[in-house]
Amino acid sequence: MSKVHIFDHPLIQHKLSILRDKNTGVKEFRELVGEIAMLMCYEATRNLAVEEVIVETPVAPARCYRLSGKKLAIVPILRAGLGMVDGMVSMIPSAKVGHIGLYRDPKTLQPVKYYYKMPQDVTERDVIVVDPMLATGGSAVAAIDFLKQDGVKRIMLMNIIAAPEGVAAVQAAHPDVDIYVAALDEKLNDHGYIIPGLGDAGDRIFGTK
Ligand code: PRP
Ligand code: URA
Numbered sequence: 001m002s003k004v005h006i007f008d009h010p011l012i013q014h015k016l017s018i019l020r021d022k023n024t025g026v027k028e029f030r031e032l033v034g035e036i037a038m039l040m041c042y043e044a045t046r047n048l049a050v051e052e053v054i055v056e057t058p059v060a061p062a063r064c065y066r067l068s069g070k071k072l073a074i075v076p077i078l079r080a081g082l083g084m085v086d087g088m089v090s091m092i093p094s095a096k097v098g099h100i101g102l103y104r105d106p107k108t109l110q111p112v113k114y115y116y117k118m119p120q121d122v123t124e125r126d127v128i129v130v131d132p133m134l135a136t137g138g139s140a141v142a143a144i145d146f147l148k149q150d151g152v153k154r155i156m157l158m159n160i161i162a163a164p165e166g167v168a169a170v171q172a173a174h175p176d177v178d179i180y181v182a183a184l185d186e187k188l189n190d191h192g193y194i195i196p197g198l199g200d201a202g203d204r205i206f207g208t209k
Helices: 010-020 025-046 082-091 137-150 164-173 200-204
Strands: 004-006 052-058 061-067 072-078 099-104 111-117 126-130 157-163 177-184
Touching: 010 025, 010 177, 025 082, 025 126, 025 157, 025 177, 025 200, 061 164, 072 082, 072 137, 082 126, 082 200, 099 137, 111 137, 126 137, 137 157, 137 164, 157 164, 164 177
Parallel strands: 004 177, 072 099, 072 126, 126 157, 157 177
Antiparallel strands: 052 061, 099 111
């Protein structure tokens, strides 16, 4: 069974409290999504493999550590996942970025795929799928299905807010995928929105409502 990691870092929780606020405007909302993604990326990557290297400083040789494991790819689920990309890439500049376009049919809540484009060498990379919201889990499960069909071996999922229903769906379909969240909320409402959540993440990032 995959693990759920909840980041209780005070900076993440403080920013999340402003993000949830219905009075937070589009500009600040978008900035906060990026900042939270950056902080979550920092926490989620603390176990990346490193190797020892000796670096000549102007004074003497220094024993240092550099990243040595597989390269990473960041894969946002469009649209809202786009808001997390810059924050992630600012922490991992060598990461490549793939895109999966999905939207939830408002009646059935089923994900509908409209775009899929990965880096050519994605099968040689570890992938972090990013999307601010994990609600029913339909979008995340489908995105991970597509990546596995493409041959990706190691996948992590990062969401700012998750509902227990979404976590259960991902764990059932993809028990090998660890989930990283800033908050695990109470439940979904009848329209598939997370309670208390933050509303529609895509609309709040892009100002479309
Ligand atoms: C939102 C969100 C997730 C999805 C989560 O996207 O960004 O992708 O819903 O819901 P689920 O877990 O029930 O699948 P939405 O479908 O609203 O599309 P958008 O990002 O284009 O606004
Ligand atoms: N998508 C969102 O943007 N918000 C929710 O609460 C659920 C799905």
